Structures are given as structure tokens and as C-alpha cells.
Amino acid sequence: MKVLVTGGAGFIGSHVSDRLLADGYQVVIVDNLSTGKRENAPSKATLYEVDIREEALRQVFAQERPDAVVHHAAHIYVTASVREPAHDASVNILGSLNLLECCRKFAVRKIIYAGTGGAMFGQAKYLPVDEQHPIEPISPYGVSKHTVEHYLHTYKVNHDIDYVVLRYPNVYGPRQDPHGEAGVVAIFALALLNGRPCTIFGDGTKTRDYCYVTDIAEANLLALNGQASGIYNLGRGIEVSDLEIFETVREAVGVDTEPRYAPVRPGEVERIALDASKARRELGWAWQVDLREGVKRAVEFYRAQTERKGR
Ligand SMILES: NC(=O)c1ccc[n+]([C@@H]2O[C@H](COP(=O)([O-])OP(=O)(O)OC[C@H]3O[C@@H](n4cnc5c(N)ncnc54)[C@H](O)[C@@H]3O)[C@@H](O)[C@H]2O)c1
Structure with a gap:
């Protein structure tokens, strides 16, 4: 089975790619290397240096015909999203929509989406936060990451593309970029x-709720392998x-x-x-x-x- 991992040259996406390869999946990575690094991407994966917002994404799908997509490419900076909400939305919302359209056109059956549990609930009304907690993001990043959850649902209802949203806590571990505001x-x-x-x-x-990156990679594998579908919070609580x-x-x-x-x-x-x-x-x-x-x-x-x- 072939899986296309967006953001696979980044921190979490590269660990997810490692885990999928270890489980026998073929892995194709799409990453524009804006924060990711070529050396993070496993050598056994095919890397396309493509922006998820570009038309070129469609050529990757035409060439590779992936069975499933694991979506990690994103603008990840909370404070920067407050300063530049349009840029954040362009990558996180419009980029994701371009990706979803490719999934529809090339008959992808399942999408795993890296959501955020840390930035979309706002100031928590109770802890630990479950999936029923009201959604009140206080940053444009929280808004853009959550918006994609709704689009995923519409692609399931209208185009029968199954999805799993994994809402991450603060993920940490090797290869995390130490130069930004996160991590x-x-x-x-x-x-x-x-x-x-x-x-x-x-x-x-x-x-914050901190979770080690290989535990998060394992969740992606379980989501891909299993029959479960829908939205899941991850974290240690x-x-x-x-x-x-x-x-x-x-x-x-x-x-x-x-x-x-x-x-x-x-x-x-x-x-x-x-x-x-x-x-x-x-x-x-x-x-x-x-x-x-x-x-x-x-x-x-x-x-x-x-x-x-x-x-
Ligand atoms: N690190 C965390 O604690 C955390 C928490 C919640 C959610 N997430 C989500 O997990 C995912 C991965 O985050 P990360 O911490 O590994 O960050 P990261 O910056 O290391 O990874 C993101 C990757 O996406 C790539 N990318 C960015 N914009 C792109 C574009 N327009 N086209 C193609 N590639 C693009 C980057 O080059 C990078 O390799 C993101 O979707 C993020 O929102 C992370």
C-alpha cells in the first residue's frame, strides 16, 4: 500500500514516515522544505519538493497514485499566525483544500490529518479536554487547523473519503526545529x-501536555491500519x-x-x-x-x- 505523507521532511512527518516504512508501507513525501529538511526524510521514501498549494501537487498524485494520505504539512506557528493570519490560512486551509481535491480526483480512500488539541479549545473549561469540549480557538492557527476538520467531514459525506483526525498535544523529540517559536x-x-x-x-x-514523537507516529500507524474513523484527542492527559x-x-x-x-x-x-x-x-x-x-x-x-x- 502506498501512502503520501505531506510534511514528511518535517519533525513529526519524518517519524511517521519511518514508522510506516518499518511496517511495510511504500512512502511518498511531499514537502516544500520551508521548515523541513531533506535529511529528515527517510532515504527509502520518494521526496517531492512541492508546495501543497501548488498545481504541481496534482502531478505528484497522477504519478504516484497513493492509496492513502497522511497530512502533516502546515504553517505551525501560533504567534506568527496572529501577526499573519492570511499566510497561515493560505497554507493550512487552502493548501489542505488543494490536497483534498487531489484526493478526490485520484480516488484516495483514507486521510489521516494532524490536528491540534493544544490550540483549538481556547482556555480549557475542564481538564483533561475530551472531544466534546467546546471549540473556541484564540489563535488563527487554531482556527485554520480546526477548519480542515470540517472539510474532511464534507469530503467523507460527499465523496466517501474516510478520515481520521488526530489532535496532537505538544509533541517533542529528535528532529524538532529549535529555531522557531514552537518546540x-x-x-x-x-x-x-x-x-x-x-x-x-x-x-x-x-x-502543556507533552507526548514523545514515536508515540504519535504509532497513533498514525494505528489510524491507517484500523477501521476507526473520526476525531481523536491524543496526549498523556x-x-x-x-x-x-x-x-x-x-x-x-x-x-x-x-x-x-x-x-x-x-x-x-x-x-x-x-x-x-x-x-x-x-x-x-x-x-x-x-x-x-x-x-x-x-x-x-x-x-x-x-x-x-x-x-
Ligand atoms: N509539534 C507539535 O507539537 C504539534 C502539535 C499539534 C499539531 N501539530 C501538527 O503536526 C504537523 C507537523 O508539525 P511539526 O511539528 O512536525 O512541524 P514541522 O514544521 O517540522 O513540519 C511541517 C512540515 O511541513 C512542511 N510544509 C510547510 N508548509 C508547506 C507547504 N505549503 N507545502 C508543503 N510542505 C509544507 C515543512 O517544510 C515541514 O517539513 C503540523 O500539521 C502541525 O500543525 C504539531
Whole structure:
């Protein structure tokens, strides 16, 4: 079975591609390499350097005829989406629509979509948040990522294309881009390894639900292999404060640097943790890697990278 992975040269998409290849799938990657890197894409996958908004996407579908699509390409920056909502919408909404049209024209049977559980519920009314929680995004990114969930449903109703939405918590691990605004484990790890200061936005009490990237890749495989369909929150259901994540990374790096504090950035929620009971029941998914172990693995990746660069 052939799967087209958008964003497969990015952080999560590359781990998903690795997992699918290990399970015997053929993998084709579409990525414009805006934040992704060629070296992230597994060598066994075919990589097309194409923007999901372009007409060229259709040629990829015509050439490859994928059976299923796993959609990870996106503009991923919450605060930048507040500054430039049109750009965010162009990639996340119009790009996704171009992709869905290709799926329709080339008879793709199933789509797995990387949704967000962290940015579409707004300030949580209760925790952990399940799939019934009201949807009140406070950033254009949350709006654009959620909008695609509705389009997916219309393509199921009107064109019989099955879908699974996996709403991710804060995903972390090797290959996460440490240069943007997202990916705090990568950002803290590289800063601490290089003796640079770390900034916590707010007073350190904001919380997030952190999940290791291979656990997320496994969920994609289960969604693709199984019969389940619809929307699933993923996460450990555990709130981790900004200060706690800083301290966990600092311990793995082995330094005693103190963080700096700066005002909270626009678009960011106060607290979030996701209830993945439905994913456990219907997809058979359960997280495996605890925070300390996952952070240790991520830090070792960045340590090796830093040492290579230093040589
Ligand atoms: N990292 C998280 O914690 C998290 C949380 C919730 C949801 N998500 C979702 O998971 C997906 C992957 O995120 P990530 O953290 O791996 O980010 P990433 O930036 O590493 O991956 C995104 C990939 O998409 C590619 N891309 C961006 N715009 C494109 C375009 N117009 N055409 C083709 N390719 C394009 C980038 O080059 C990159 O390789 C995204 O859809 C994101 O919204 C991530």
C-alpha cells in the first residue's frame, strides 16, 4: 500500500514516515522544505519538493497514485499566525483544500490529518479536554487547523473519503526545529547545551501536555491500519508547567542555569491537557514514553548534533 505523507521532511512527518516504512508501507513525501529538511526524510521514501498549494501537487498524485494520505504539512506557528493570519490560512486551509481535491480526483480512500488539541479549545473549561469540549480557538492557527476538520467531514459525506483526525498535544523529540517559536524542548535543550539563556513566557505556571514523537507516529500507524474513523484527542492527559519542562530539560542536559522570564505571547492558552480515552478504546493507542525518558532521548539527539557541529 502506498501512502503520501505531506510534511514528511518535517519533525513529526519524518517519524511517521519511518514508522510506516518499518511496517511495510511504500512512502511518498511531499514537502516544500520551508521548515523541513531533506535529511529528515527517510532515504527509502520518494521526496517531492512541492508546495501543497501548488498545481504541481496534482502531478505528484497522477504519478504516484497513493492509496492513502497522511497530512502533516502546515504553517505551525501560533504567534506568527496572529501577526499573519492570511499566510497561515493560505497554507493550512487552502493548501489542505488543494490536497483534498487531489484526493478526490485520484480516488484516495483514507486521510489521516494532524490536528491540534493544544490550540483549538481556547482556555480549557475542564481538564483533561475530551472531544466534546467546546471549540473556541484564540489563535488563527487554531482556527485554520480546526477548519480542515470540517472539510474532511464534507469530503467523507460527499465523496466517501474516510478520515481520521488526530489532535496532537505538544509533541517533542529528535528532529524538532529549535529555531522557531514552537518546540520548547528543542529550544531549551539547544540553548542550554550551547550556554545560552532560556526564556519562559509568563511566570512558568502555564501548562502543556507533552507526548514523545514515536508515540504519535504509532497513533498514525494505528489510524491507517484500523477501521476507526473520526476525531481523536491524543496526549498523556498530564499537565506539565513551563517551569517543570524547563527543569526536566535542564536536568537531562546537566547544568544549573536559571531561566529568564518574559511576558506571555499572544494566542497562547493558559492550561491544556488532553483526554485520549477515545483513542485508547477505538484505536488501541496508549503512550509509552514518559517525560523524563523522552526528554533524555531528545537531549541526547541535540547533544550529538551540537558535538558534530563543534568538530
Ligand atoms: N509539534 C507539535 O507539537 C504539534 C502539535 C499539534 C499539531 N501539530 C501538527 O503536526 C504537523 C507537523 O508539525 P511539526 O511539528 O512536525 O512541524 P514541522 O514544521 O517540522 O513540519 C511541517 C512540515 O511541513 C512542511 N510544509 C510547510 N508548509 C508547506 C507547504 N505549503 N507545502 C508543503 N510542505 C509544507 C515543512 O517544510 C515541514 O517539513 C503540523 O500539521 C502541525 O500543525 C504539531
